[in-house]
Amino acid sequence: MGEKWVLMKTAQTPTNIAVIKYWGKRDETLILPVNDSISVTLDPAHLCTTTTVAVSPAFQQDRMWLNGKEISLSGGRYQNCLREIRKRAREVEDKERGIKIEKKDWEKLHLHIASYNNFPTAAGLASSAAGFACLVFALAKLMNVSEDESQLSAIARQGSGSACRSLFGGFVKWIMGKEDDGSDSLAVQLVDEKHWEDLFIIIAVVSSRQKETSSTSGMRESVETSSLLQHRAKEVVPKRTIQMEEAIQNRDFASFAKLACADSNQFHAVCLDTLPPIFYMNDTSHRIISYVEKWNRSEGTPQVAYTFDAGPNAVLIARDRKAAAQLIQRLLFYFPPKSDTDLDSYLLGDKTILKDAGLEGLKDVEALSPPPENGSAQKYPGDVSYFICTRPGKGPVLLSNDKLALLDPETGLPK
């Protein structure tokens, strides 16, 4: 085995948004939840993490760079993922390059890891979910691990709970499991991304002056102090999960929207019932909910579902392209960009929806009429930082194009 070679794999993994929420752990170290959860995977073209993992006998220690900056791997969550995936490493051979790594070599060899999010890390868009899923997926490929995605999800789960749901595309269920060792707490795909192609997803990244409680400490405090959390986990979520699976299988948008909105609201209710109370939604979040509720009622049947994670950002799921176009008209009416922002940098992701909405530029936004269900409504410029338009998307993929690798193939250091 030569001393100079570097062996690399690069993977891309989506982020996901829960429509039945995960809130509360029954085991803090293994990251085992108090209830099942269900998520939709977002199109990695718009929101994803790319991770390159490399191994070389020349590496002196495990190192990692996140968005170009070296970070420590000493945390328990990284260590748990690295340990679990190393346990499952198998023999790897690259005959062309004359490289062979025996199963036992993996214990001594060090890794370099570089990870990059194609969206702002601080925007509260579940970057750790995509990140840990991508780390585990890329390492599994590098180390020729034979475990399937569900088994890998149980490893990614130990990095960040919701990461387990990023191992699949489409709609994904994280089964809470019963075992003390967490071996049955893993993700399964309910349907793939082609099952319900009508859906459009618009994310409103909401401006916030508040520093938010991290979801890790927030859910710990909820478990310890909320008298409603256990009731939710034991009595409410099990029924809701079954109903949500049915709604997804049947592409029943009315039921889907009702369940998703109710579950988002209940998660935030549990946060409010925590001591001291946790507020993730702000006045802008509340306004978005009110507008959606009013519009849905005026239409007689839901056009849009909303869901909010541990922050003020709204994730809005529209039943189809037409509803998405009407939604973006409404959103841009209430929350126009500040005067110094152009439309192109205010709506990211899939911009084709703008044409459907008849919005070619800022002038069209300014000319928008108040939504008919809300007469003469007030506008709040600046209260939304930007929007992202996306769709349900596919699961992790290995990138074969070496140009997309984040590490130099010679040095194993960030490019």
Place this chain on the structure above:
Amino acid sequence: MGEKWVLMKTAQTPTNIAVIKYWGKRDETLILPVNDSISVTLDPAHLCTTTTVAVSPAFQQDRMWLNGKEISLSGGRYQNCLREIRKRAREVEDKERGIKIEKKDWEKLHLHIASYNNFPTAAGLASSAAGFACLVFALAKLMNVSEDESQLSAIARQGSGSACRSLFGGFVKWIMGKEDDGSDSLAVQLVDEKHWEDLFIIIAVVSSRQKETSSTSGMRESVETSSLLQHRAKEVVPKRTIQMEEAIQNRDFASFAKLACADSNQFHAVCLDTLPPIFYMNDTSHRIISYVEKWNRSEGTPQVAYTFDAGPNAVLIARDRKAAAQLIQRLLFYFPPKSDTDLDSYLLGDKTILKDAGLEGLKDVEALSPPPENGSAQKYPGDVSYFICTRPGKGPVLLSNDKLALLDPETGLPK
């Protein structure tokens, strides 16, 4: 019996703020709640309703004026109170004026009612609680009703649920009762206003652009749609009520504050768990909670309890005068008046607390240092409309001074 005479009574009744919340009816018509609640009565010197009731053979119909404007008495809630109190009317004699009303006369005689709140009706300060309590109390005096305050509270309850708690001073418990006819759903005094004289109460009337859901329709929607409400009513509140009664009996502020804050938060959590969700608190409310929580933690033991009703206003209960002075310093630091508002119209009620806080004028407010527990904190001028400083107070009283009557003793019309 002459045709010209007018017989009148004038009463003053306090408002009250629940520290264990009433949210949800099991009977909409009789106004029977799904759980017990506990309130503190506020000093009527600062927040009260004055009501004059008059009877005369010259009156052609029942009429009522609220804050000088005639309003309809045709609503079921007024009708229920009038019917119930008329049922209990007895013989009344004024020998001096030669007036005698037989028990049976009350069915034919008409009433004039004038009511006035010494605080802004629209401020969301439970004006209907004081109003219906005052109506029932004043009518009971006029009609020589022999029922005690608890029995009267069961009548006032049919006007507005929380009105039953305004029949007493100090701390009051509304017992939910078990009977279908509501006869045992009434208020009892836990302790009078002298029991815990240390307490100070500061109300922040929060500016709001939102139109709020009425508590009547809000609680109906919660009962129908919240999966957490029944759990709260059956499992959480019964234990909390016992603990709260103990805390009040023992003047145990730490327990009192913990329970009051938790119960306020849980009520708002249930509102959020309602479909569509109800938001009564806004970003300013959230900020006030965060400041109080941070300060309480920095002191090691609670200095202030907060509670919020069906609106964004904060009711802050300070453990003693010293804590109240420190609280008003903090509140005025974060929420100074707008530049065109003077301090005298920005802090209403008991202004003696300003001297304790060393705040004689706006210059002193501007010179306030950031609270030590919150370093360099942002200020939000204009986010609070005004403050009211008050204390726990006494129950309803009859006013013997005829000058305070709201109706003309000759005509029975508003003065």
